[in-house]
Amino acid sequence: MPDAVTGERGRLINLAYRLLGSLAEAEDAVQETYARWYAMSAQQQDAVESPGAWLTKVAGRVCLNVLGSARVRRETSVGEWIPEPLPEPGEWTDGRPGGGTADPADLVTLDESVSMAFLVVLESMTPAERVAFVLHDVFRYSFAEVAEIVGRTPAACRQLASSGRRRVRASQPSPAPAPRQAAVVRGFRRAWEAGDIDALVGLLDPDATVIADGGGVVVRRPRVEGGEQVARACVELTGRAPGLTILERTVNGRPGLVAQQDGATTAVLAFDVAGDRVTRVWAVFDPAKLRAWTRG
Numbered sequence: 234m235p236d237a238v239t240g241e242r243g244r245l246i247n248l249a250y251r252l253l254g255s256l257a258e259a260e261d262a263v264q265e266t267y268a269r270w271y272a273m274s275a276q277q278q279d280a281v282e283s284p285g286a287w288l289t290k291v292a293g294r295v296c297l298n299v300l301g302s303a304r305v306r307r308e309t310s311v312g313e314w315i316p317e318p319l320p321e322p323g324e325w326t327d328g329r330p331g332g333g334t335a336d337p338a339d340l341v342t343l344d345e346s347v348s349m350a351f352l353v354v355l356e357s358m359t360p361a362e363r364v365a366f367v368l369h370d371v372f373r374y375s376f377a378e379v380a381e382i383v384g385r386t387p388a389a390c391r392q393l394a395s396s397g398r399r400r401v402r403a404s405q406p407s408p409a410p411a412p413r414q415a416a417v418v419r420g421f422r423r424a425w426e427a428g429d430i431d432a433l434v435g436l437l438d439p440d441a442t443v444i445a446d447g448g449g450v451v452v453r454r455p456r457v458e459g460g461e462q463v464a465r466a467c468v469e470l471t472g473r474a475p476g477l478t479i480l481e482r483t484v485n486g487r488p489g490l491v492a493q494q495d496g497a498t499t500a501v502l503a504f505d506v507a508g509d510r511v512t513r514v515w516a517v518f519d520p521a522k523l524r525a526w527t528r529g
Contacts, residue, residue, distance in 0.1 A: 238270060238284050243340040245292050250341050251367050252296040253303065254316030254352050256525060260337050262299055266292040286378075293364060293382035300360035313455045315446035315515050316352040317522040318501040319343065321483045343486035346371045349503035349515050352485070354404050358397050365390045366397030411488070414506045415481075418488040421504070421511060422479050425467050433464035438510040448519030463514070474499070491526060498526040 245266060249259035269291055270278070281287045322339045345351060346367075355363050361383050368374040368382065369390070376387040376394070383390055408414065417436060424432035437460035445455050457466045471477050478493045484503045492500040501523060505513035517523065 238267075238288070241285050241288050242267075244285075245288060246337050246340045247342055248289065248367070248372060249292055249296055250319075250337075251346055251352070251355070251371060252293075252364060253299060254356060255303075255522075256317050256319065256337055256341075257521070258299055258303065262292060262295045265295050289374075290378075290382050293368060297360055297364050297383065300363060313444050313446050314356070315444060315517050315522075316349065316356065317525070318349065318484050318489070318503055318515075318517050319347065320525055343483070345486070347485050348408075348487055349485050350404075350408070350505050350513070351401070353515070354401050355397075357400060357404075359393075361385065362393045362397045365393035366401075369394045370398060408487075409506045409508060413509070414504070415488040417506045417509060417511060418490060418504055419481060422481060422490055425471065426479055428468045428471065430461075430464045430468055433467060434460050436509075436511055437461075437463055438507070438512045441511055441513065443514040443516055445516040446519050446522070448521055498523050501526055 242263065245263045246259055249262045250256055253259050253262065266288055270284075270288065278284075319341055321343065322341075341347060355367070358366065365379050365383055368379045369376060376390045379390040379394070380387045383393070385393070409417070421433065421436050424436060439460045440458070441460045441463050443457040443463050443466065445457075447455070454466065457463050474492075474494055476494060477499075480491045480493065482489055482491045482501075484490075484501055487503065489504055490502040491498055492502070499518065501517045503515045503517075504511055
């Protein structure tokens with residue numbers, strides 16, 4: 234039984250991160266789930282027919298409660314709120330003495346359901362809509378199972394998931410192929426490093442938007458709209474931060490960039506690329522969301 238329970242941790246982290254968009258909140262939700270399991274007596278635990286299903290149900294309910302309170306916090310917070318960006322598995326060490334084991338960032342499977350564009354759409358959903366959609370469409374739980382977690386009828390959960398699906402389809406055009414995305418992001422990095430505004434403008438959609446999350450304290454301009462304005466903002470940033478190093482990295486499973494100064498990560502950028510142009514950039518400056526990118 235212990236192995237059957239502890240072996241679920243990776244799946245629970247994957248579920249909670251997609252539901253909450255925050256690795257820290259996902260860890261807390263999974264920890265709370267296990268706390269509830271171990272609070273039961275051995276007799277109560279033995280009576281659970283499927284520990285995995287029990288843990289999923291509890292984790293889903295914990296996340297649903299967190300989403301309700303997080304929605305209020307995020308709507309009233311200063312500036313923009315962007316989901317926490319994740320590196321490729323194995324690139325994060327948590328800085329604890331002797332190094333950490335089973336780092337949560339390493340447990341998250343990177344696919345289209347954790348791309349920044351996808352997570353941002355999830356943020357626009359109601360808590361119940363998000364939980365129903367993710368559990369059914371991403372993790373393939375039946376609507377009967379989803380209903381037990383959300384506390385609604387299977388038919389209502391079907392409608393919630395369908396509404397979430399429409400949101401995703403409406404806001405997510407087909408992304409450019411991965412090699413093309415990588416080429417565009419690489420060109421963006423080179424033009425940015427060179428301070429070449431014309432080259433940047435050529436790589437940006439005329440209606441391109443940058444959304445920046447500084448945790449309410451770091452960012453001067455949380456939103457910049459228009460290709461030329463975005464290009465000038467990028468060059469302005471490097472002018473204010475001499476010695477800035479820009480690295481190509483995978484961000485939530487897609488080509489992205491990481492800005493470092495004096496060896497410390499100061500920003501992580503995720504991109505949405507359509508055709509040969511960058512349409513959106515999500516720039517995370519909030520130090521609390523950069524711990525997965527900081528080696529101790």
